[in-house]
Amino acid sequence: MRYDIRLNSDERDDAAVLSRADFAELDRADPLAGWRDRFALPDGVVYLDGNSLGALPKATAATIDDLVRRQWGEDLITSWTRHGWVDLPRRVGAKIARLVGAGAGEVLVADSISVNLVKLVAAALQLRPGRTVVLSERTNFPTDLYVVQGLCDLLGDRLELRLVEREGLAAALDERTAVLLLSHVDYRSGEVHDMAGLTAAAHAAGALALWDLAHSAGAMPLALARDGVDLAVGCGYKYLSGGPGAPAFLFVAERWQEAARQPLSGWFGHRDPFAFQPLYHPAAGIGRFQAGTPPVLSLKALEVGVDLLCEVDPAALQAKSRQLGDRFIRLVEERCARLGLVLASPREPARRGAQVAFRHAEGYAVMQALIARGVIGDFRAPDLIRFGFAPLYVRFVDLWDAVEILRQVLGERTWDRPEFKQRASVT
Numbered sequence: 437m438r439y440d441i442r443l444n445s446d447e448r449d450d451a452a453v454l455s456r457a458d459f460a461e462l463d464r465a466d467p468l469a470g471w472r473d474r475f476a477l478p479d480g481v482v483y484l485d486g487n488s489l490g491a492l493p494k495a496t497a498a499t500i501d502d503l504v505r506r507q508w509g510e511d512l513i514t515s516w517t518r519h520g521w522v523d524l525p526r527r528v529g530a531k532i533a534r535l536v537g538a539g540a541g542e543v544l545v546a547d548s549i550s551v552n553l554v555k556l557v558a559a560a561l562q563l564r565p566g567r568t569v570v571l572s573e574r575t576n577f578p579t580d581l582y583v584v585q586g587l588c589d590l591l592g593d594r595l596e597l598r599l600v601e602r603e604g605l606a607a608a609l610d611e612r613t614a615v616l617l618l619s620h621v622d623y624r625s626g627e628v629h630d631m632a633g634l635t636a637a638a639h640a641a642g643a644l645a646l647w648d649l650a651h652s653a654g655a656m657p658l659a660l661a662r663d664g665v666d667l668a669v670g671c672g673y674k675y676l677s678g679g680p681g682a683p684a685f686l687f688v689a690e691r692w693q694e695a696a697r698q699p700l701s702g703w704f705g706h707r708d709p710f711a712f713q714p715l716y717h718p719a720a721g722i723g724r725f726q727a728g729t730p731p732v733l734s735l736k737a738l739e740v741g742v743d744l745l746c747e748v749d750p751a752a753l754q755a756k757s758r759q760l761g762d763r764f765i766r767l768v769e770e771r772c773a774r775l776g777l778v779l780a781s782p783r784e785p786a787r788r789g790a791q792v793a794f795r796h797a798e799g800y801a802v803m804q805a806l807i808a809r810g811v812i813g814d815f816r817a818p819d820l821i822r823f824g825f826a827p828l829y830v831r832f833v834d835l836w837d838a839v840e841i842l843r844q845v846l847g848e849r850t851w852d853r854p855e856f857k858q859r860a861s862v863t
């Protein structure tokens with residue numbers, strides 16, 4: 437697919453403080469600018485959705501080609517050991533551990549966030565006997581809440597999901613709380629929770645803290661060990677660029693691993709899967725959080741993205757995404773004033789992840805009209821248009837181009853066409 441990005445704004449716009457040339461200058465001064473070349477991004481597209489599906493690293497295709505043709509095609513089943521397939525969940529986990537401030541044996545790649553939450557919420561309940569409440573935020577990502585609801589159906593009065601507003605979280609912790617379950621960065625607004633503070637508050641109430649890192653891993657520094665986090669889950673297909681449907685990861689602090697049990701006790705979590713014993717005995721350490729056969733193709737693709745990120749200082753990623761977010765907010769407010777947009781993200785960079793959202797009454801149609809012009813973000817119900825600033829490949833000049841097209845789409849009401857209002861199944 438080719439997009440049509442028509443810009444007529446190369447000269448300075450009187451209403452704007454800066455010009456496109458100033459944004460190009462910011463790219464020339466950007467220490468991370470060279471990383472974009474490691475990704476296969478199509479010409480003529482401004483990609484601001486790396487927080488939903490990370491861009492394709494150029495190295496991925498050759499890695500998967502080799503895996504398919506040589507390892508699978510020629511070495512067949514011997515590849516499980518010859519090419520280390522069986523070690524991939526722990527090996528890639530140990531690399532992700534570096535990105536999230538954890539020990540090498542504390543992270544495992546497996547399944548999806550949803551499935552990993554079943555394991556970790558159940559483990560938390562069993563580690564906190566006598567406590568029955570999972571405390572979370574009303575606006576947490578739905579799958580986190582749905583998974584707990586499923587466990588409530590299973591466990592009856594042994595489990596209760598308690599939902600409160602963001603401001604009321606610390607006060608709602610009490611002697612019934614088994615685990616505080618939160619997303620570090622809010623998927624809609626991008627607002628960041630104080631991980632260290634809320635983890636300490638959970639501990640003071642005798643509860644554990646389980647963090648969903650979907651929108652923070654690979655975009656900012658994380659320090660799970662330093663912050664005392666007990667349990668965490670995170671996403672492989674967003675900032676880690678693992679590809680569509682990439683497996684997720686889970687973190688279990690070493691201090692809990694031997695005592696923790698999880699209910700998806702499949703053979704790959706057994707201490708000796710190839711002994712084929714009828715009785716389940718969990719593997720030592722993080723390995724017990726595996727369930728079934730690992731998805732080798734997806735794991736290898738994820739490893740390429742993770743390797744790339746391991747070369748970069750997470751603090752530099754955060755610094756750039758904050759700058760991108762700031763510039764974007766200022767440009768939108770300068771150039772799209774009175775065109776129906778309301779900022780839905782915190783203005784202070786320290787309170788924001790690597791994404792920015794605006795409200796618009798016709799947000800869905802606006803985003804479809806933007807995508808038709810080659811500016812790809814996404815829409816989150818009921819009215820948010822969301823833009824992600826994956827710092828390894830988003831350029832400053834992309835911001836200028838995106839806002840120029842946004843201004844045209846809103847000013848000319850291009851969004852007001854029937855084809856932009858047809859809801860697709862993925863938004």
Ligand SMILES: Cc1ncc(COP(=O)(O)O)c(C=O)c1O
Nearest residue numbers: 548549550577619623648650684
């Ligand atoms: C905060 C958060 N948690 C979980 C998920 C998805 O979880 P899963 O890997 O089960 O699809 C997302 C997806 O966007 C998310 O934003």
